[in-house]
Amino acid sequence: MVAVLDLDQARAYRAAAAVPDPEIPCVTVADLGILRSVDVVDGMAVAHVTPTYNGCPAVLAIELAVEAALRDAGFDARIERVIAPAWTTDWITDEGREKLRAYGIAPPVKGSGKGSLFAEVEVACPKCGADDTAKVSEFGSTACKAHYRCNVCAEPFDYFKCI
Amino acid sequence: MPAPLFEFLLRLADDHLILGHRLSEWCGHAPMLEEDLAMPNMGLDMIGQARALYAYAAEVEGKGRTEDDLAFLRAEREYRNLLLVERPNGDFAQTMLRQLYFAAFMRPYWEAMQTSSDATLAGIAGKAVKEVTYHIRHAGEWVIRLGDGTEESADRMRAAVEELAPYTGELFETDAITDAMVSAGIAPGPAAMRTAWDSTIAEVFGQALLDQPDIAYPQSGGRKGQHGEGLGHLLADMQFLQRAHPGATW
Numbered sequence: 001m002v003a004v005l006d007l008d009q010a011r012a013y014r015a016a017a018a019v020p021d022p023e024i025p026c027v028t029v030a031d032l033g034i035l036r037s038v039d040v041v042d043g044m045a046v047a048h049v050t051p052t053y054n055g056c057p058a059v060l061a062i063e064l065a066v067e068a069a070l071r072d073a074g075f076d077a078r079i080e081r082v083i084a085p086a087w088t089t090d091w092i093t094d095e096g097r098e099k100l101r102a103y104g105i106a107p108p109v110k111g112s113g114k115g116s117l118f119a120e121v122e123v124a125c126p127k128c129g130a131d132d133t134a135k136v137s138e139f140g141s142t143a144c145k146a147h148y149r150c151n152v153c154a155e156p157f158d159y160f161k162c163i
Numbered sequence: 164m165p166a167p168l169f170e171f172l173l174r175l176a177d178d179h180l181i182l183g184h185r186l187s188e189w190c191g192h193a194p195m196l197e198e199d200l201a202m203p204n205m206g207l208d209m210i211g212q213a214r215a216l217y218a219y220a221a222e223v224e225g226k227g228r229t230e231d232d233l234a235f236l237r238a239e240r241e242y243r244n245l246l247l248v249e250r251p252n253g254d255f256a257q258t259m260l261r262q263l264y265f266a267a268f269m270r271p272y273w274e275a276m277q278t279s280s281d282a283t284l285a286g287i288a289g290k291a292v293k294e295v296t297y298h299i300r301h302a303g304e305w306v307i308r309l310g311d312g313t314e315e316s317a318d319r320m321r322a323a324v325e326e327l328a329p330y331t332g333e334l335f336e337t338d339a340i341t342d343a344m345v346s347a348g349i350a351p352g353p354a355a356m357r358t359a360w361d362s363t364i365a366e367v368f369g370q371a372l373l374d375q376p377d378i379a380y381p382q383s384g385g386r387k388g389q390h391g392e393g394l395g396h397l398l399a400d401m402q403f404l405q406r407a408h409p410g411a412t413w
Contacts, residue, residue: 054290055211083215084286086293137197138301139204147197163293 008075012045013038015073022061023142026103029062033091036082038070045075050087052163053143089162100160101126106148108162123159125150135159167343168281169224170243171350173233174340174386176216177244180234181394182265183209184401185252194255201301205262208294215287235405239395240388247330249385249394256309256319260327262302263367268334269295271359272351280348303367310371320373328376333383334360340386 016038017030029035029049036048047066051059063079070077089108092100097107106126123133130152140147145158186206193199217230248265252258273295276288309316335354344350368375384390404411 051211051290053208053211053294054215054287055207055209057207084282084289086286086289088293137201138297139197139201141200143204143207147200161297 006040008040008043009038011073012040012047012070012075015069015075016045016047016066019062019065019069022058022065024100024103024105026099027092027096029066031093031096031099033093033096034062034087035066040075043076045070045073045077046080047077048080048082050082052087056143058142087163089160092160104157105145106157106159108160111162121162123148125153125155126157127155128153166223167340168349169220170340171344172216172220172223174243176213176220176233177242178248178265179209179213179216181242181244181397182248182261183207183213184397185248185250186258186262188252189258198255202258205298205301208291208298212287212291212294219283219287231405235402239390239398242385242388242390242394242398244385244390244394245330245333246382246385246391247327247333249390249397250327250330251393253323253326254319255305256316257323257326259302259305259309260320260323262298263306264327264331264334264364266295266299266302267360267363267367268353268356270299270363271356272353275351275355279350284349299363303363306367306373307371310368310373317372320371324373324376329378329380329382332378332381333385336383336386338386 016035017028019029019035021027021029021032021034024032032052034050034052036050038048039046047070049063049066059081063081067077067079090110092108100107104126106123109121109123122131123135124131125133125148128150130150132151133148134151135146136149136156137147140158144161144163146161147156148159149156183206186202186209189202190199190206193202213234214230217233221228221230221233245265247261250257250261270292273288273292277285277292279285279288306320310320311317312320335357337352337354341350341353345352364375
């Protein structure tokens with residue numbers, strides 16, 4: 001089969017992919033892996049978006065922003081929310097992880113769901129890179145983050161929880 | 164008998180909405196800032212899970228009701244939640260123990276539900292199992308810290324066990340609805356969670372220096388709409404806006 005390059009689809013994907021996350025604007029919905037795909041059928045762009053957490057308050061804002069970006073790019077647009085397979089932090093791209101670190105948020109450890117129930121993960125300080133850090137709170141400023149402190153440079157920081 | 168799938172979804176949704184609401188009552192009142200974030204965060208997870216379940220229940224019922232109608236426009240006797248989840252917050256020890264009891268049940272339950280013959284429920288379970296893993300850990304760590312803490316905290320933890328243990332048996336009760344779900348491959352049977360639950364509780368209680376009491380008077384009735392006094396007060400608070408201003412949005 002010959003692959004046909006669909007210019008409309010590529011353009012729609014680019015428009016949707018550039019939408020920043022409302023809570024963590026340093027990364028886009030594509031960086032986070034919550035934009036799963038964009039299809040274009042007869043001028044209608046359908047973006048498949050998956051929530052990070054069931055109760056994430058940003059879900060609606062993200063969907064509206066993606067829809068608006070597609071309309072700005074000249075498409076009729078519709079959002080389809082996909083919940084399976086469940087989002088995992090493993091879908092955050094390497095570029096996304098780098099952006100998070102530069103922003104001061106420790107990116108999630110790769111390999112979700114590993115380890116036993118009460119296992120601790122080693123989180124590197126996004127500021128100085130030291131591994132000697134301590135968890136302050138399992139639940140941070142948003143559902144997807146925990147709160148940590150660096151024992152070397154004393155920087156308090158968010159850790160993007162691994163799920 | 165009501166349509167089994169609808170009834171089943173309501174039960175599960177009600178458990179999550181009511182416990183999520185109880186957690187939200189701590190917002191602004193927690194013993195420390197980190198807990199002021201943690202409890203509403205867990206509540207948010209649970210209300211998110213409830214929303215997905217209510218939306219699906221409304222679709223299954225097919226009578227034009229919405230997730231909001233199911234959450235805000237049913238009376239106390241129509242609620243199907245476990246008595247455990249509606250128990251008042253009490254002190255911080257009680258809240259953490261209640262969360263541990265429930266999460267220790269839901270974790271293996273969601274885990275098993277991931278292979279449900281019902282694709283929507285399998286999808287909800289796939290997300291929820293990750294969330295409840297954090298809840299069980301958070302609540303478990305507190306139960307250990309308080310149980311093996313000061314004289315005061317250990318006293319309170321023991322009192323919490325005394326208060327809440329009689330409500331745990333209801334988690335595992337089976338009836339025609341749960342049997343129908345098992346035979347259709349939609350959901351695991353509650354009784355099958357007993358071993359996993361026992362082992363989680365034993366692990367935590369062992370470290371927390373707590374004993375599991377003999378339960379002289381087990382409490383149940385929530386699945387039939389027979390609730391304690393507290394649920395009516397909770398609903399009055401939670402449903403106030405939609406009752407006073409029907410259809411209000413912002």
